[in-house]
Structures are given as structure tokens and as C-alpha cells.
Amino acid sequence: MTALPPLRAWPRRTVAVPAALAAAVFLAGCAPVVTQPQAVAEAAPVATPCPKDLAPIARCLSGQDSAGAYYFIAMPQQWNGHLVLHAHGGPALGAPRMERAVEDLERWSIMVRAGYAWAGSTFRQGGVGVRAAAEDTERLRKIFVQQVARPQRTILHGQSWGASVAAKGAEMFQATAGGQRPYDAVLLTSGVLAGGTRSYDFRTDLRVVYQYLCNNHPRPTEAAYPLNIGLPRDAAMTQADLAARVNECLALNRPAAERTPEQQRKVKTIVDVIRIPASSIQGHMNWATFHYRDVVQHRTGGASPFGNRGVQYKGSPDDAALNAAVLRYRADPAAVARFAQDTDLGGRIPVPVLTVKGVEDPTAFVELDAAFKATMEQGGSAARLVQTFTQHHTHSYLSDPTYPALMSALLRWVDEGVKPTPEGIAAQCPAFEAQFGKGCAFLPAYLPAALNTRVADRDRP
Template identity: 65%
Template sequence: MRTPFPPDARRAARRTLPVIASAARRVSAPVALAVLLSACAQLPVPSGEKAPAAAACPEGVPAGARCLRGQDSAGAHYLIVVPANWNRMLVVHAHGGPTLGEPKASRADADIKRWAITVKAGYAWAGSVFRQGGVEVRAAAEDTERVRRIFVEHVGKPTRTILHGQSWGANVAAKGAEMYSADAARSPYDAVLLTSGVLAGGTRAYDFRLDLRVVYQYLCGNHPRADEPQYPLWMGLPADSKLTRPELAARIDECLGVRKPAAQRSPEQARRLKTIVDVIRIPESSVIGHMNWATWHMQDIALNRTGGRSPFGNESVKYRGSDDDAKLNAGVLRYRADPQAVAKLAADTDLSGRIGVPVLSVHGIGDPTIFVENQSAFRETMERAGAASRLVQVYSDHAAHSYLSDPTYVAAFDALVKWVEKGEKPTPAGIAESCKRFESEYGKGCKIDPAYRPAPLHERIAPRK
């Protein structure tokens, strides 16, 4: 069965083909053929994706907005929101996580509630839930691009399109920009915004979670317990494990007292917790969260992404910051990364920096989840690719990961649009000033520090061979 042209394509054809025919009558046959082929190449190409259905908007969406839902041909659910005061520009959003397990359409509801500022500021918003759970960056980038195509075909062609990735979604967006926007002339995206991003690549950004597991096990010895089946800690968990998050949190609290006020911790709990904080360089408040990721996300990587082999190793790592580093380094479990597993994870998550359009990154200086030093690694990546001139990095004095402030993001979108349309490359100082101006309309929250520069990643995550 032939796929029919969508309405926009049929309208374009009705307008264009009579003009082509008229031109053909006035020129030679070869020239007429060239004109015909050139014009046809400009016609919209149907994606084969079904049109989204009108739906009630989720909680938190600004009043008057129009919402559409659907499931694309790969099985990914998506949500599109068009504001009443649409400025004819589109933000395509890649969400953080990654979520494990079967994706649910309701994930998009939580995303637009958090990022409602996009719609308040007049931009249309489109977000995919991704076809699969787990650490699968390239597939998520494909799903993100697919929802953009659905928007263009079935909703309208925006004047500008910004690709926005948050947290792990920034890895997705950056990878997508490499896949689809290496050549600016052919790019479907005009610019890229990366916020609180995992931008050092999975083979570097996740190393500290193996460090956390081995140091924690050295101190606590209860994940796994001595009477439980033993397994290499890079595996996260065995496939048949029934351990739950509440159970793991109870084990961590048992050893570290992390959920108790400091005054209620035993001296031994306090000592162990201090060792974790000082050696791994994470705040007390994020220990349970990072242990969750170092358990279930590392399980997903090992069992579902790298064929049961480890992309993580610590055989050469020198741990520092405890009250007896020599004893710690002699006592922790050691593992060697498998080269094939490293290569497989790198192909999916690591970045080349070959992005042909403007890129703006924004990161909280005190981000407890994705270290700000990831940005140093990303700058090095863009420099190696010869693309550093297309990168601007901005740092905000926030100790938050999931969200900074409404005016911060509005200023970032505005800076990218001006960069694309006027050629005005933004500066951190200029974005800081713009952010302050937006506070009158979008509320307080600007904490941009134009002078801040992050340390190299190896000063935050112990280097390894």
C-alpha cells in the first residue's frame, strides 16, 4: 500500500507543480527536468508516522495550550504541547534518567510539568518517552528526532528548532546532534541546549559509581552480605536478585546512619559516612541515590548493554581521602575493564564533539548528581573535534540537579535564538544580565557566575588507565 502524502505535502504540490509546468514550457527539456527534480526535492517527505491525537493537557501545562499525544512507529509514547501564544519556535526535549523497566506514557506528563517554563515562554514543546528503558543513548536520540518529524509533518513547521537535553537526556541530545547536525546546512536543529548534562560519556562519567560500590563494600560488607551469593560489583546486581530499593536504603542506613540526624549516628557510622563523602566526593544527601544508580543502572549496563562484560575497572585507581588510604587501597575489591565492553558502551554513550550548530550548556556548580566537572570533559571533546567555537558554557551557583530556575532557562533559549538569527554569540556575562531581566516576568532565581570554570574531571573522579 502506498503511503499518502500528508496534507501539507499535498498543498505544497498543488502550489508548486503548476509553476514547474509553466517553467518547463519556456525552457529546454534538460533544463526543465533539472528544475522539476530540484523542486520535487524541496517537497515535504512523508515520515509514515501517524498523526497524534488531541488530548487533555497534563497538570501544570499553561492555560490555553493545545496538547497532542501519540505512539510512534518504534513504540515510543510522546507528548506535544503548543502554547496559545506560540512564537512559532519548537523545543524538542530529551528527558533525564534513564528510566528502567517498561516506559510509560505518563513519563511525559512529569517532564512537561517540570519544563512548563518552555511553554510559558511561548515555545512549543515535544518530548518522547523513548521506546525502551535503560541506558540506550542512540535509540533515545532516534526517538527524539522522530517526535520532531512528527511535529513538523502533523502540527506545523517551526521557524526555529532547539534540541534540549536534561541530565542523561543531555547525553542523548548531544549524541543526537552528532547524528543529525554534524553538517549545519542539513541539520534539522538550529541549536542545542544541554542542561545539567552527563557529557563526559558513559565510559568516564560512571566510573565513580564502581568506586562507590567497592569503597562502600569495604566499609560495610552488606551489599551483598556475607551470607548472600557473591558477584562482581561492576555487575550492579545479578539478574535474579530480588533486592528492592527500600531494602537497599535500609542496609545503607544500617551501616552509615545516613537517614539519621548527625547527632544520632554512632561513631562508627559517622566515620564510615565521612570516608564515603571524602573519598568519593559526594554529599551525604546523595549517597542513597548514587548507590541506587550503582546498583540497578549498572545491572542494566552489564546485563543488557555489554553482554555480561564489565566496561568499568579500578585496578589502577589510588583512592584518597580516608583516615588510612594505604589500608583502604589494599582492602578494596579490584576489577579490570573488558575492552570489548568498553568499546560497546563508548559507541553508544561517548561523544565525538562533531556538532555543526551552536551549543549552549548550563550546569549547577554544586550539582550533587552529575558533577560540574563533566563540562570540562565536554569542552575538551568539542576542542578535539574543532568545534569549540560553537560551544558556550554557563555555570549557575545552584546546588541542584533536576532544575535550576525559570529565568535561567528562558535566558538560555533567548541567547540561542539570538545566536542563530543575529549571529550574536552569547557570553556567560551577557546571559547572566539577560537572566536578571527575565526575573521580572518569570520570577527570581538567577545565580549565574560568569567567572566560574570547573576543574578537570580527573580531579573529581579518580583517573584510571
């Protein structure tokens, strides 16, 4: 294997002006409209102990921005001059916590170990608010530039749900007052990239099929409500409560061999119809319950943007019985429009975009990337998109050498105009294993099928 060249130290250039500008950019429909930002003073970040694994090689800073989001910054001692601006996945519900930013840095320490500065925001609010999260990410970029250092290149990195935040941010923020683009390129990893109005359809399907099989969420003795709202506003259910109900019906907390034949049949029906592994059922049920409530109550005015009218479910022991009995819901047109304005993408990104996803990702289906490609084509940005796929079956993290290999290819595209290919990235990745360990698993010939081959089409407003 070929050893990597030593990382270049990049001179740190601090900016004397202590105030950062807060972003105030919105979109009308899908077209980016840039408004003049208002000047807001930002407190300087403070020196903070780095996570244990990074302490020998980096210095860290943290703070809370003017909108209430916490953030964490790591500067490697041998800085290569580039910034990775991170948009985290999830999203979490509830108030932001500094611990979240620390956890993100620990997960993505590979970026710092590879020589990149790293900055991540908790976002100012919990829940499924994509535009707000993109604004918080841009605000952190300005804090970094104004008060820490001026990077040579800034790569906007979005992971999972955060990939939609990064893609949306790249559409929203395309020019600063000085005429320079805020982001030089975008890296989207394990992304949820079909927009909110399509990416979550399968969770609606899961919710109604689960209820058909289990009839305990809600129970017959409880007040009925439309399943596509997640939960009523005042429901006191917790994740532990929901897990107890799911295990009551499916026994997911037990090995498959210890489930009753009836429980095994029901689990298999969900796996075959919804096309998710049994290990993912609980997580997706959480999302279809608590995150759906967040969307309906806080994003779409009390109406649901989720529906399943027109879906023909397949894969059960008796599809005719399932389709005849499963509950059906119509997505509210106004709610769909509001949710689309916040979460759907227009495909108009003016800088290089590189994506990666494991073909067996149990959380963000690989077919979502086919939908994203179509969006980029429709938005006129197809020439600025390269998609890669790996044989990993995980979602939250693929492998250490995967990400430096992608970053190297992306920066060469930016700096030299050499557009990468999946074949080239696959060939270059093993060189990074010498420094970061084994883990390259690119599948350069892989192309995902259309999203509707995985998640059934439905009637839409």
C-alpha cells in the same frame, strides 16, 4: 527591572502529509554516517488535556510512535514559532510510561510559558541506551513537523543524562533529505557529558568503598559477584531492599545527629573519598546497582565496561588500608568499546551549543563540563560551544528565569550570528525575572577544573 516584550504569535502551518519518517542513523566509531531512512507511517497525535498549570495557555497532544515510545506535545496559544525538543534525564528502567512525558512537561513548563512549543518522548525502552533515545527524539521531531506545525527554529534540549542523548543526536542527525539541518541549536542543562565510559567512574568507586566499609552488598553469607556488574542477572533485589541495607550500615534515613559514631565515620569517609554529599549516596548506589546491571546485561554483552584498577583513593582515615583492601576490577575491553560506541561523544556538532550547570550539582559533577569542552575541542567544534555556570546546588532544575535567558541568547546566536558570552547572559538574565520571578545566579567568571581532579584516573583498556 526591564519588562520583557510581549511574545509574538506565530502562524501555525500544518502539513497535510500524515506520515513521518523514522530515523535510522548510526555512527561508525565516532564519525557520523547518515543512512537513507525508511518511510514509516506514524499515527497522528490526539488532543489531550494539558497539565493543570498549562491548560489556560496551551493545547496539548499525545501519542505513541511506531517504535513504541510515548510522547507529549504542548503548543502555547501565543506561540513564538520555535520548538523545544526535549530529551529527558534518568534514565528510567523498565517499560516506557506516558506518565513520564507528562512529568517532564510539568517540570519544563517554563518553556511553554515562555512561548515555545515543547515536545518530549519517553523513549521506546528503559535503560542506558543513548543512541536509541536519540533516534526516538528525532522521530518525534518528524512527527511534530509532519503532523503538528513547521517550526521556524528547533532547539534540541537535553537534561542530565538526556544531555548526552541530545549531544549524541546532534552528532548523528545532521541533515535531512531536503538538505535542512534538523536542529538549529542545542541546549544542554545539568548534563552528564563525559561519555558513559568516564561519567560513571565515581559510581564504581562508591560501590567498592561502600563494600569495604559496610560489607553487606552482597553480604558474606550471599553468593559473591563482581561489584562492577551491578547485580547478577537473576537477582531479586529491589530499590527498597538496597535502601534497607544502606540504612543498616549508614542510617541515611536518620538525621546525622542520630547516627552512631561508627555510622557517622563511615558516611564521612564516603563523602570525603567519593566527594558527594551524604544526601546523594543512596541515589548513586541505586545507579551503581540497577543501572550497572542494565548496562552489563543489555548493552555490553554480559561483561562490564566499568573498572577501578589503578585508582588511588584519598580522603579516608587510613588511605593505605583502604587502597590495600578495596576490591579491584578491570573493565572488559570489548564491553568498553561497545559502551563507548553507544554513549561516548565525538565532539562534532555542527550547530551552536549552549550549556548550563550549577557548580554544586550533586549528581552531574561540574567537572564533567570540562571533559565535554575538551571533547568539543578535539572534534573541531570548540567555536560552537559556550558554557555557563550558576551558583545553584541542585541538579534537576535550576530556576525559572535561567532557561528563557539561555534560550534567548541561543536564538540570537542562531538568528543574528551573535555568539553569547557568560558575562552577557548573566547581565541579560535579570530582565527575565520580571516575567518569571527571581532566580538568576550565573557565575560568569567560573571555569571548572579537569575531571581527574574530582574523580581519580584509572587504568583503561
